[in-house]
Amino acid sequence: MTEPVRWMSIGEFARAARLTIKALRYYDREGLLVPARVDPGTGYRFYTPAQLATALRIGLLRRADVSIAAIRVILHDPTRGSEVLAAERARIEREAARAARSFALVDTLGATVATDLPVAVHRIPDRRVLWREATAAAEALEHAAAEAIEAVLARARRLGLDTTAPVVGRYPAALDGEVSFGVGVEIAPGAPVDTGTGSEVVTLPGGVFAGVDFTGAPALLPVAYHALFARLADDGVPVEGAVREYYLADPAEVGEDEMLTRVVHLVPDDYRPGWVRS
Structure with missing residues (x-):
């Protein structure tokens, strides 16, 4: 004789799984843990004891900061479990290292902000560059830019170009959502360049730029941006369009804390710092 199914209310199931009712509803919406039965009249959710193992697994993975997307793959395709967990472990380790670096930078932030960063005028000529376009979420821009720079330098090495030449990045002045x-x-x-790479070679237009030179880790570059944008605002020059970063020292040679970056923004040809335009 078949044993009758034991139905557990969402509250009973939540207590047994050491999860909140809110979490169970969320996991239902995400398709991770769907109730075994939903009463059509009341909408009440019911679970079975057999679902506790899945609930406990999800809870442990979430406590380990494994993403919902990764958990979905682990549950729906167990053959990929090891692969997905390895990728999640690597991501969490990167984020932990980034957090540790941020804590360390806090100690130097006060002195860095207090540093007087002068704004200078630079006349930059048109330059041909081996170029790479990309997009990233604003909060992941620093990491995405570093990866793109590595890729473009690797491409330059394969083409036999001088990889000690200046490296430049072009970024939007305002960061919000997905950015190009x-x-x-x-x-x-x-310098000759293989014509087969013509689509990767562009001319970066020159002009007159106001700029700030900053020595320090990339995470502290907002200090340079603040100094530059505040000066332009005081001088009545609108901050719009793109900002460029010129990387004037190789972090592999000088170390991240000694990186020299020049942050520049296009200005009128007759611009001088401290002079308010009418």
Whole structure:
């Protein structure tokens, strides 16, 4: 004789699984743990004891900060479990290292903000660059830009170009949502480039730029942006369009804390810092 199914209310199931009712409803919406039965009249959710193992597994994975998307794959395709968990472990380790770095930077932030960063005018000529366009979520821009720079430098090495030439990044002045950006390495005037890569070679237009030179970790670059944007605002120059970052030192040689970055923004040809335009 078949044993009757033992139905557990959402409250009873939540207590047994050491989860909140809110979490169970969320996991239902995400398709991770769907109730075994929903009363058509009341909408009450019911679970079975057999579902406790899945609930406990989800709870443990969430406590380990494994993403919902990864958990979905683990539950629906167990053959990929090891692969997905390895990727999640690597992501969590990267985020932990980034957090540790941020804590360390807090100690230097006060002194960095207090540093007087002068704004200078730079006349930059048109330059051919080996260029790479990309997009990223605003909060992941620093990591995405670093990956794009590595990719464009690897491409430059394969083409036999000078990878000690200046590297430049172009970013939107305002960061919000998904952002488009580009990075490139300058090509020496007259240097031949395989015509098969024509789509990757662009001319970055020159002009007059106001800029701030900043020595320090990339995570602290907002300090340079603040100094530059505040100066332009005081001088009545609108901040719009793209901002460029010129990387003037190789972090592999000088270390991240000694990186020299020049942040520049296009300004009128007759601009001088401290002069308010009418």
